[in-house]
Amino acid sequence: GAGVSQSPSNKVTEKGKDVELRCDPISGHTALYWYRQSLGQGLEFLIYFQGNSAPDKSGLPSDRFSAERTGGSVSTLTIQRTQQEDSAVYLCASSLGDREGETQYFGPGTRLLVL
Amino acid sequence: GDSVTQMEGPVTLSEEAFLTINCTYTATGYPSLFWYVQYPGEGLQLLLKATKADDKGSNKGFEATYRKETTSFHLEKGSVQVSDSAVYFCALSDLNYRGFKTIFGAGTRLFVKA
Numbered sequence: 556g557a558g559v560s561q562s563p564s565n566k567v568t569e570k571g572k573d574v575e576l577r578c579d580p581i582s583g584h585t586a587l588y589w590y591r592q593s594l595g596q597g598l599e600f601l602i603y604f605q606g607n608s609a610p611d612k613s614g615l616p617s618d619r620f621s622a623e624r625t626g627g628s629v630s631t632l633t634i635q636r637t638q639q640e641d642s643a644v645y646l647c648a649s650s651l652g653d654r655e656g657e658t659q660y661f662g663p664g665t666r667l668l669v670l
Numbered sequence: 671g672d673s674v675t676q677m678e679g680p681v682t683l684s685e686e687a688f689l690t691i692n693c694t695y696t697a698t699g700y701p702s703l704f705w706y707v708q709y710p711g712e713g714l715q716l717l718l719k720a721t722k723a724d725d726k727g728s729n730k731g732f733e734a735t736y737r738k739e740t741t742s743f744h745l746e747k748g749s750v751q752v753s754d755s756a757v758y759f760c761a762l763s764d765l766n767y768r769g770f771k772t773i774f775g776a777g778t779r780l781f782v783k784a
Contacts, residue, residue, distance in 0.1 A: 585769070586769060586770070586771075588772070590774075597776050597777055598714075598759060598774045598776065598777055600773070600774070603768075603771060605768035605769040605771070606768070606769065608767075608768040608769075611768065611771070646713075646714070648714075648772075650770070650772065652769040652770060653769055653770065654770065655702055655721055655763070655765075655770065656702040656719055656721035656763065657702075657763065657770060658704075658716045658719070659706075659714075659716075659761075659772050661713045661714040661715070662713065663713050664713065
C-alpha cells in the first residue's frame with residue numbers, strides 16, 4: 556500500500572498570504588501528526604489527531620496556524636498571513652494509534668518558502 | 671508531561687570510531703522507546719525500538735538498551751561509516767486518554783569523515 560503522501564512538495568508564497576498544506580495518511584491509521592522542521596534538524600511538534608478525540612493543539616506556534624482532519628483521514632494544515640519565519644519543511648506522520656510500540660510513518664514533507 | 675532530551679549536535683567522528691548519542695526521557699506511564707533516522711535528502715524512518723525495560727533494539731549495527739532505572743535509551747554503534755551521516759531522533763510513545771502519542775527529541779546531527 557501507499558505510504559504517507561503530502562502536497563504540494565514545494566510551496567513559495569509571499570508574506571501575508573495564506574497557504575494550505577495537505578496530508579494523506581496511510582489508510583487505517585487513526586493517529587496523524589504535523590511537525591515543522593527548520594534548518595534540516597529540529598523536529599517541532601505542531602498538532603496531533605487521534606481518532607474522534609479533540610486534537611492536541613499544544614504545539615501550534617500562533618493562532619495563524621490551524622489544522623483539520625476530515626473523515627478521520629486527510630488533514631489540512633493552514634497558515635494564515637504567512638511570515639518569513641514560517642519558512643520550513645512541514646512534515647506529516649501517521650500511525651495506527653492504538654498499540655504499544657507502534658511505528659510512526661512520515662511523509663516526504665512540504666518545503667515552504669515565504670518571501 | 672512526557673519529554674525526550676538528547677545530546678546536542680553536531681557530532682563529528684572519523685570512520686570506524688565508536689558512536690554514542692545520549693537520550694533520556696521523562697514519562698508518566700511506561701513508554702516504548704525509539705530511534706528514528708533522517709538521511710540527507712530522505713524522510714524520517716524508524717531505526718530501532720524497544721518496548722520494555724532491558725530490551726535491546728538493534729538494526730544496521732546500531733543498538734540501544736531500554737534502561738528504566740536511568741530513564742535512558744542511548745544509541746551506540748561500534749564502528750561508524752560515512753554512510754551513517756544523518757540526523758538521529760530519539761522518541762517515546764506513551765498511552766494517554768487519546769491513545770498512544772509519540773514525542774520526539776530535538777535530533778542530533780552526525781557527521782562521519784572518511
